[in-house]
Amino acid sequence: MKQEIPYKIYLDENEIPTQWYNVRADMKTKPAPLLNPGTGQPLTLEDLNPIFCEELNKQELDNDTPFFDIPEEIQKFYKMYRPAPLVRAYFLEKALGTPAKIYYKFEGNNTSGSHKLNSAIAQAYYAKKEGLKGVTTETGAGQWGTALSMACSYFDLDCKVFMVKCSYEQKPFRREVMRTYGANVTPSPSLTTNVGRKILSEHPDTTGSLGCAISEAVEVAVTNPGYRYVLGSVLNQVLLHQSIIGLETKAALDKYGIKADVVIGCAGGGSNLGGLIAPFMGEKLRGEADYQIIAVEPASCPSFTRGKYAYDFCDTGMICPLAKMYTLGSQFIPSANHAGGLRFHGMSPVLSQLYADGMFEARAVEQTAVFEAATQFARVEGILPAPESSHAIRVAIDEALKCKETGEEKTIVFGLTGTGYFDLVAYEKFNSGEMNDVIPSDETIKSYLDKLPKVPGQE
Ligand SMILES: *Cc1c(COP(=O)(O)O)cnc(C)c1O
Secondary structure, three states: OOOOOOOOOOOOHHHHOOHHHHHHHHHHOOOOOEOOOOOOOOOOOOHOOOOOOOOHHHOOOOOOOOOOOOOHHHHHHHHHHOOOOOOOOOOHHHHOOOOOOEEEEOOOOOOOOEEOOOHHHHHHHHHOOOOEEEEEEOOOOOHHHHHHHHHHHOOOOEEEEEEHHHHHOOOOOOHHHHHHHHOOOEEEOOOOOOHHHHHHHHOOOOOOHHHHHHHHHHHHHOOOOOOEEEEOOOOOOHHHHHHHHHHHHHHHHHHHHOOOOOOEEOOOOOHHHHHHHHHHHHHHHHHOOOEEEEEEEOOOOOHHHHEEEEEEEEEOOOOOOOOEEEEEOOOOOOOOOOOOOOOOOOOOOHHHHHHHHOOOOOEEEEHHHHHHHHHHHHHHHHHOOOOHHHHHHHHHHHHHHHHHOOOOOOEEEEEEOOOOOOOOOHHHHOOOOOOOOOOOHHHHHHHOOOOOOOOOOOO
């Protein structure tokens, strides 16, 4: 008998995964190591320990252990807002008139409004366990800073957040959520750090960038005893923690015997995408199953589709380690017009290697098309999506419309990473017809790529 698929597939509490999955263990070509920018040598635990938490550094460097036990305290915290539902988008399917079956994994059911809490709580836990006083970080749109301030207040850690200046000004409410959870929030670039003062003296009118905020947060961490720096995306450890998204998704699909054909996620630094696709990619790497996997990025910050796979700095200040990744250059800053998030110039080294190996495809989409999809989705499925998540919605709709033409009944799964209640300035622009698409020219991109650091052995 054919089983009716419910609107929402919830796992039971005791079905939440108790281990994270490390996709690197199944990669034949491992992601390239982080390099010390001074020596060009791969970073060791000893190099990393003054900057990041020790246990997290072990996770960062471990390319071989397939599963890591999730500590019990983190499992307990996860139960506050997990399992996240896997929703069958019946209303959207109907509105599109598609034979495709669309599912989305909704990560917006917590106050931070995104998947970022999955890694924030893990990073705060290891910082506390190490006996630290606090952590520093950067935040762009503010979801990561919010998630981290929630996690830090849970473990009674001090939390210093450098927030990209244009977001600090555009999103005062997000800032207040962080302060409510006890975080200290500074607009970046600021006059409180050497690197901030240097950037401001060279570019007094800058609206800031994630890369610049990272430089400031790292400086504060390494110059204050008892502090370490934590990062909400890009790093291998963050993808490891975010694998909870994919593991739950896979378990929910398996519960009803559903096989995904297409898996779609938006890509900023790559953490939600890396987490969502992890178990699917694992099967693909082990030759057990095949999936079409699509990364979606903004046309105004197109690292996969127009960047170069090369060693680059993770930050504008060029003080962080070098990562081999698809990058637009550490000095690249998307147009101030760009309202859709996903502004980071680089991409997770794990995803970058998988992409270089042809394990998935990437598409760049323009922001007006993204907000059209967001609006369409909100009107039929109820949830007001984050602009970042709406990149994935755009391509999920495009794929479902293709199925309408071909009559294929594909099963499409996408990651709905969060809600957009704090992104209403962007929605306002779209609703008033004031949003336009700013796509960097080839010359612009080349000018930044020409400045990539020289690393021995890299052309
Ligand atoms: C931060 C964020 C993203 C992008 O970050 P990734 O590391 O690429 O996942 C996507 N969606 C939401 C809602 C976010 O907050």
